[in-house]
Amino acid sequence: DxxxxxxxxxxxxxxxxxxxxxxxxxxxxxxxxxxxxxxxxxxxxxxxxxxxxxxxxxASWSFLKYWMWPPLMLFALWWLWRGGIPAGGDGKKRKGWFPKRTYLASQLAVVVLFGFALGKAPNPMEGLVKVFKGTVGIYSDTPEKLLLLGYFSLLAIVGNKLICGWGCPFGALEELLYEFPALKKLKRKQLPFRMTMSIRTLLFVVFVLVVFGWVGGIEGMVIYHYVNPFNLFGFELALWTVALSVVAFLALSLVIYRPFCQLICPFGWYSWWLEKISLFGIRIHRGRCNDCGACAQVCPLEAAAGRLAGQALPADCFSCARCLRACPEDALAYGPRWRKP
Ligand code: SF4
Ligand code: SF4
Structure with a gap:
């Protein structure tokens, strides 16, 4: 009434x-x-x-996700570090290491379980946005929201962007669509990192200005709500901008690697910074690397090329294992960053 x-x-x-x-x-x-x-x-x-x-x-069952993510991340870490290499693995047969089907099967499970079965929330993007909403007084439990952001941050730090690459339902859906065997020539194009990072940064700045009411005058307004693709998992597509965004991101995923993650997602932007302090990640053995560029060719982003060139701040790496599988010299390994490969 x-x-x-x-x-x-x-x-x-x-x-x-x-x-x-x-x-x-x-x-x-x-x-x-x-x-x-x-x-x-x-x-x-x-x-x-x-x-x-x-x-x-x-959505009372959705809390189960908090218990399901850590074992999934541990499985991903184990698989990337050791589990994807067959016992007595011969470096020359490396193409069979880190089988793509294992990764894609886990991504499918993430879409079904963490997405359609358990609903749109919680998710990493929401984890970040809710802290800002809490700060302007939308929620009374801001410390709890901060704790949840800490939880997602930890899952991004333990392995390089691991929660994005392995645990996010919308990211997983984009990943599966990108693997769809069509339009292969177009897929070879990588978006320039400078462009993707600039767009994400600009959107994040606008988000902050709007959420605090400094622009628009409505405190707590979230620009990402109008293009939130996680709504798909709650079948909340009544808002036309959301419906259009979901269709656009899914269609673009056929030719561009994770377009929402690269261009829009605030958590994707934030977790790029966390990559710099991640505990596990891809390391390069300079003594073995012969600069053939195989890793840079298979990487869907500019991450492997940046790493090869020794850049201090390369593009996002989603721990997808494509480069691990491609290196003919056994010069790449996933492992603890504090130890030399
Ligand atoms: S960057 Fe992509 S994978 Fe990471 S939280 Fe955002 S949508 Fe999910
Ligand atoms: S292929 Fe690229 S995104 Fe995938 S793990 Fe290697 S560097 Fe990271």
Whole structure:
């Protein structure tokens, strides 16, 4: 009933008043005792917002993801470090190491379990965005949100961008589409890292300006909500910009490696910084490397080329193992960064 105020509605529906205010796209500072229809909210808008909040709250099984991610990351670490190499593995038969089907099977499982089965939340992108929303007062449990961001950060640090490369349902869906055996010539093109990083950085700056209300005047407004592809896993595609984004990112994934991760995702941007302190990752044995460039050719980003050139800040590396499989000289290995390969 749109004649009720935020306070009354929150009480009657057992939802947080700030969250409801945000869900109705109102400024957090609005008077909570004024009937919502006086803010131009119609009964159907109110119903949609409440249904959405109820669904979020009802996604009670989604917490299971927090317990499922760590073993998945441990499996990925083990596989990249040792498990993908057959016992007594002969470097000359390296093409059979780190079998692609294992990686793709795990990605498929991530899409099904972490995405469609357990819903859109939690996810790494949301983990970052909610800290900012908490800071402007949308949530009352900002310390908890910070803890969750710490959790996702840890899963990105333990192995180079591991949560993105192995555990994110939308990233996994993009990965699977990129592997679809079509338009192979187009797939060879890598997006220039300078361009992708500039776009992501610019969007992040705009996000910060908007979420704090410095631009647009509505505190807590999140620009990423309008292009949030994780909505696909909750079948929340009523907003046309979201539906269009999902279709566009999925179509682009057929020819561009992880377009959402490279161009938009704030967690992808943030985890690029975390790569610099990651514990495990790809290391290059300079004594064995003959500069053939095989790794740079198979890498879908400029990461392997940057590493080969000795760049201090190469492009994102999603720990996908393509380069590990391709190196003919056994000069690449996944392992602890603090030890020489
Ligand atoms: S960068 Fe990609 S993989 Fe990482 S959280 Fe964002 S969507 Fe997921
Ligand atoms: S192929 Fe590129 S993205 Fe994949 S693990 Fe190697 S460097 Fe990283």
């Amino acid at each position: 749109a004649s009720l105020s935020i306070r009354e509605l929150a009480h009657a529906n057992d939802v947080n008043g700030m969250v409801l205010t945000h869900s109705l796209q109102l400024a957090v500072s609005v008077d909570k005792d004024t009937p919502v229809r006086e803010f131009g909210i119609s009964a159907s808008q109110l119903r949609d917002a409440l249904v959405h909040l109820k669904e979020e709250g009802a």
